[in-house]
Amino acid sequence: MTETAARIKEVRDGMRILWDVTITMDDGLPLAADVFLPEEPGRYPVLLSYGPYAKGLPFQVGYPTAWESLSGDHPDVAAGSSCAYQNWEVVDPEKWVPHGYAIVRVDSRGCGRSPGYIDHFSARETKDFVACVEWAADQPWSTGKVGTSGVSYFGMNQWQVAAERPRGLAAVCIWEGASDFYRDASHHGGILSTFWEHWYDKQIKVVQYGLGDRGPVNPITGLNVCGDETLSEEELAANRCDFGTVIRSHPLLDDWHGERSGVLENIEVPLLSAGNWGGSGLHLRGNVEGFLRAGSAQKWLEMHGLEHWTTYYTDYGRQIQLAFFDHFLKGVDNGWDRRPPVSLLVRSPGEAYEERAASAWPLPETAWRRLELDPDLLQFVEQNDAEPGSVEFSGGREVTFRLPATDADREITGPVSAKLFVSTDSDDADVFLTVRLFDPGGKEVTFAGAVDPNAPISMGWLRLSHRELDESASTPWRPIHSHSRTLPVEAGEVYEVDVEVWPTCIVVPAGYTLAVTIGGRDYENPELEDAVTMSNFKNAMKGCGPFLHDDPVDRPQRRDAARVRVHCGGDHRSSVLLPLQER
Template sequence: MATMHEESTEVDGITVDRDVPIAMSDGAVLRADVFRPTEAGHYPVILAMGPYGKGLHLADGYPANWRRMNEAFPEVSEGSTGRYQNWEVADPEKWVPDGYVCVRVDSRGSGRSPGFMDILTAVQTRDFYESIEWAGVQDWSNGKVGLLGISYFATNQWQVAALRPPHLAAICAWEGFADHYRDGGRHGGIACEFVRGAQARQMVTVQYGMGSRGPVDRNTGLPVGGDVDLDDDTLRENRRDLYAEVQARQLDSEFYRERSADLSRIQVPLLSAGNWGGMGLHLRGNVEGYLGAGSELKWLEMHGDTHFSPFYNDRGLALQKQFFGTFLKDEQNGWLERPPVELLVRHPGEKFEPRFEHEWPIARTEWTELHLCPETMELRTSPGASGTLSYDPLREDLRFSLPPADHDREFTGPSALKLRISSATVDADLFVSLRLLDPDGTEVTFIGSNDPKVPVALGWLRASHRRLDAQKSEPYRPVHSHDRIEPLVPGEPVDVDVEIWPTSIVVPVGYVLQLGIGGRDYSNEGTDFENAMYTMTGVGPFTHNDPVDRPAEIFGGTVTVHFGAEASSYLLLPAIPAS
């Protein structure tokens, strides 16, 4: 039944149905905007559901990102007025003319959908399922629904695909995490502060009930956060404090499992698109999502650049349309002949070399143990001297360098660091980085998904979480169980394995790859630009500075790395031989 704000308009061959009600089985009603061809017919559906406000224009909510994307890729605005652009979802003006219907749903408690805001829960996943099934039986639908979107709009795809909605035909999870604990909530057991800022910046501002105090939809003039004004106390009562939950839950638990996907249950064709510079949230999830999905037809693509440009630029759009054309339109467009893995192999200077592979990790990988040599601070293929090196974890780190070679060297894949350490206290947080230095010794950084200057790779581990899941771990990809806390005995050495998230880098002649080991976030000189949502020093919003989670009296104690015949400390790198 229509509400006073449910309406339809037609502009340039696109019919827009706004605030369409979708009734949930428990009586809740979600609101959706539907963009469809004006000409009657049965069309495949591209659907997304999330908490960022379907009526918030990308340029209004994220002006710096909008400007940077259009400056770097003017093609994003070619063939589109941009009037319907929305954060991290498809531009209808690029899809509807090709015979698709685009549906955007405000998730429960967000935008113009009433309810309790509690993201990525079983309730919300069921809402997503029912929204897919609603879209699959509408008069304008051909019965095939595909899911497309970045970040949040990718993460919940893993979850709902595991429920196997009958009308779900394919998913494209673009830079979206899969494991709520390991990929974003707690890196190696260390609380990541991202969700606290993201909830305040991007969700609370468009929560249902913000009404006239929130942003306005530039196309309708209506409040993005619903037509009612709720007071601050009521708004707080209508949402879960996500970061408080992360603070309270040091170990993996049902809270994190509910917000993670059972990847093995996914059966639909899928394309997982990850970003080498996505350290801190999505990179690991795109690889693990691809590996863990039960789908017979699945593809992995890995790129670079920002969090949004590769999704909207011509290359990304063509990739998405070829994929969905195959599974939503039954097109014979060559996608099924495509190898399962495409890697944009990264070189310094934001240069990428596309290359297809048949598996991940790459079968021809030469797993290379580079030993940490304390006498020279080098990485060598043979062990160095015995001894120890100590550091103040909150003020300094240790640096070990791989000497330059007379030929280019490629490292593409997951990495791991094995160490024997001791601490002056009962615990230690290990922050690991891989950096690239040019022949002058200056660090070379890369455009990352959420920071314009990121290193080659990052890894984290809380020493008291060192226990491995033996069934899931590989030498190149340690997986920690995070099911118990095992305090250190001050001064007593223990062996730890640190997972370093996947990467790709070609180290040119004369360049140096450097390993950093410390007890604080990687940091560079930082980057300033207008309308920045957070401070950028190389890790974007993925910081770990919470004194509740990391009290200085525990995590500020001196850490010692041990070397010797019985204490082998080495970096395991995925060397790719020259073809």
């Protein structure tokens, strides 16, 4: 059996480790990978990840605030591991190698120890990822069966690579990964998210290949995390796209965005899609849409809560992944194929969760309830028979409609949508919807979001000029907008618009009040006294996390100041559609 060439080979902590293995791409570019194997020689199924966060950068060093909360609040994450090999958003080898898996981590083109030009989620990256899967399938320590695994970026690009059907790919586990780069990630309802520009500065430029001696050092190997070359700032800039500027130059859903979204219908491999109730702004929608649209005959959806970096590493999440991969990579008859297609952790205030299984999404037992907006009472009503009226909001002023409290628990689980009749005094307007919860004393109840520790229940967005629906894909509970062109907006004209609110889950206890706030800018928790800051994000966490819509070009002052009127009753029955569940 021929051993794979590597920069450093060693046996430590119960693993054979091959540091800095070279995987050569079709254009001759060498990508760098680390391989973790069981000590006993043999052939093992492979779990592979490909991404930009630098395989040699420890989780604790690159993301210290996230690591502190993860390891401090969830001791099971560190139990049984030295944590020396923990990396951001990929599996811990010490938790997987003992179960008979080979772990492969690849630095994507231009990042970590892989040279090249950085162009995120591009066709070139997808081609590289495909080549890495096929390389792993051919190695002498591999059974030929490869699974892909990872969170966020390491999940998003799995939709793309799975659609290419590389040889050897046997199963994919996509944990909190967007599947539609436009609708899920770069533009919400047609409104530019500034997340990516800030993310690029804080999480990519700091691990770009060529930082060399100016970058961090792998504490285990002593190798430079970002390559042995030390390039100038000018050379580094020439080796990467200006991601924020490029996104801003593509305001509509065009071929550039299409290239960065997997053709979900082409996916055939067994699929586990895991989403986070607190993921509004990046991943939640994509995990649901990916599950619904993937062509796989064998596919499962799991939905959980807590932070973006938590559940993947806890015993709960790891045991789910292990059962999935054991079945499809090892052929273990563990009952996975008889598992219901949908499993949920139903969320209640106080971060309480109850496991539930279902046969489909949306849940088949959903009792859809359309409630109209009463502008006088500022409440939801079964039918607004009062005289037609309206309410007004602007960037700095919002309006909140409440569902009257009851003496019984009420559960909302599924997609939410709003049908609004709106007019504006401007040439365009942005509509922001926030689903919120208030306790019997009127205090807002927030939740641990995927990133923000004080997040509301869910959110939705729509730019008025992007109101055109994709009629072939839309349903009443899931309006999908085409975003292929902008429609004119005339001051004073009333327009019927459908707003997609991202899927959610909340048990509203007796005496609590569910509410929807309609406004003209991002939600901020009004009762928050000390906003949390994190090492890997620029802005303080005020309710929306880093998923803000504050670009001065995309949202000029006149847009933020636009006065918008929501018309109710009569011929303009503005309403919200809620997915109620029996308790």
